[in-house]
Amino acid sequence: MSTLISNIGSLVTNDPALGEGPLGLLADAAVVVDGDRVAWVGPGPAAPAADEAVDAGGRALLPGFVDSHAHLVFAGDRTAEFNARMSGLAYGAGGIRTTVAATRAASDAELNANLTRYLAEMLRQGTTTVEVKSGYGLSTADEARSLRIAAGHTEETTYLGAHVVAPEYADDPAGYVELVTGEMLAACAPYARWVDVFCERGAFDGDQARAVLTAGLAQGLQPRVHANQLGHGPGVQLAVELGAASADHCTHLTDADVAALAGSTTVATLLPGAEFSTRAPYPDARRLLDAGAAVALSTDCNPGSSFTSSMPFCVAVAVREMGMTPDEAVHAATAGGALALRRTDVGRIAPGARADLHLLDAPSHVHLAYRPGVPLTAAVWQGGVRKV
Numbered sequence: 001m002s003t004l005i006s007n008i009g010s011l012v013t014n015d016p017a018l019g020e021g022p023l024g025l026l027a028d029a030a031v032v033v034d035g036d037r038v039a040w041v042g043p044g045p046a047a048p049a050a051d052e053a054v055d056a057g058g059r060a061l062l063p064g065f066v067d068s069h070a071h072l073v074f075a076g077d078r079t080a081e082f083n084a085r086m087s088g089l090a091y092g093a094g095g096i097r098t099t100v101a102a103t104r105a106a107s108d109a110e111l112n113a114n115l116t117r118y119l120a121e122m123l124r125q126g127t128t129t130v131e132v133k134s135g136y137g138l139s140t141a142d143e144a145r146s147l148r149i150a151a152g153h154t155e156e157t158t159y160l161g162a163h164v165v166a167p168e169y170a171d172d173p174a175g176y177v178e179l180v181t182g183e184m185l186a187a188c189a190p191y192a193r194w195v196d197v198f199c200e201r202g203a204f205d206g207d208q209a210r211a212v213l214t215a216g217l218a219q220g221l222q223p224r225v226h227a228n229q230l231g232h233g234p235g236v237q238l239a240v241e242l243g244a245a246s247a248d249h250c251t252h253l254t255d256a257d258v259a260a261l262a263g264s265t266t267v268a269t270l271l272p273g274a275e276f277s278t279r280a281p282y283p284d285a286r287r288l289l290d291a292g293a294a295v296a297l298s299t300d301c302n303p304g305s306s307f308t309s310s311m312p313f314c315v316a317v318a319v320r321e322m323g324m325t326p327d328e329a330v331h332a333a334t335a336g337g338a339l340a341l342r343r344t345d346v347g348r349i350a351p352g353a354r355a356d357l358h359l360l361d362a363p364s365h366v367h368l369a370y371r372p373g374v375p376l377t378a379a380v381w382q383g384g385v386r387k388v
């Protein structure tokens with residue numbers, strides 16, 4: 001079954017060979033989808049025939065967003081904590097423990113229903129690929145079931161047993177690292193593609209993070225790192241040294257950190273929802289881009305520090321607050337996310353790519369930043385299937 005999408009006013013291919021600039025922009029374009037793949041891309045009048053036709057009405061079509069950083073296996077929420085923070089009240093550091101307790105107490109069916117709901121919410125906003133982390137179980141059984149549930153929905157599953165030290169090990173962090181790199185890893189590895197660690201003061205230091213990542217590597221998991229979110233630290237350098245696909249947050253960087261990222265294959269994944277929701281200073285995307293680093297944008301969707309599932313929101317904030325142009329932000333939210341997941345089949349619209357397509361109710365991708373907060377998603381195809 002093939003579908004011709006014609007009368008596309010502006011097409012973002014993310015393939016410079018197909019169109020103008022880094023976004024590979026084509027005006028008055030058409031796309032043919034065959035099965036779950038893109039079969040043809042080019043100027044409208046040259047389009048081949050297909051079994052069925054969709055008229056894009058002159059609107060913009062872009063690749064589905066690739067959200068490469070999300071924490072979606074959890075129960076409960078933290079409304080009261082957010083309300084207290086935004087009301088200027090002091091609040092304890094126990095936030096994540098609230099979610100761990102709720103997640104442990106939830107049934108598999110409840111966790112699965114929550115995950116399904118947030119993935120559907122993302123799809124309605126144009127996101128077609130989502131990475132999902134564990135990290136609210138913090139016991140062997142709860143981390144393994146979190147990943148088993150996530151693996152039922154996405155190939156991009158990440159073992160984050162090293163999110164924070166489990167409450168039972170508050171007085172024995174070394175013992176917890178031993179668990180995370182031993183028994184818990186063995187139980188989780190079958191369901192995970194990636195291994196991640198929160199390398200930050202108050203979570204795991206450089207040596208502990210290295211132990212977690214190298215243990216994961218030895219089990220065939222590829223590394224990614226929560227790095228340099230709350231302050232300077234060793235996370236970015238460790239990510240680069242170990243060839244991690246991504247260093248995530250990158251809010252506090254030295255010149256050496258920026259140079260290391262620019263000279264590496266590690267993507268700097270920026271998560272503006274976290275700074276927005278904690279009233280923290282944003283990362284400097286301009287500095288990274290000017291140095292030549294690859295940049296991705298992602299939601300960091302989680303109930304504590306960034307409870308947004310909206311990639312359009314992240315694009316708008318990145319343009320307004322982080323020095324990105326609209327083209328750069330859209331690229332980072334699509335092709336950048338794909339690079340951060342080391343995927344070549346998503347994040348672009350080119351022959352052979354997966355047919356993950358996002359039709360906007362707008363004539364240009366620039367509207368994602370120009371019209372912040374406005375629902376612009378008109379249609380979404382995932383693997384060639386119309387979902388929205």
Ligand SMILES: [Zn+2]
Nearest residue numbers: 069071226300
């Ligand atoms: Zn995170």
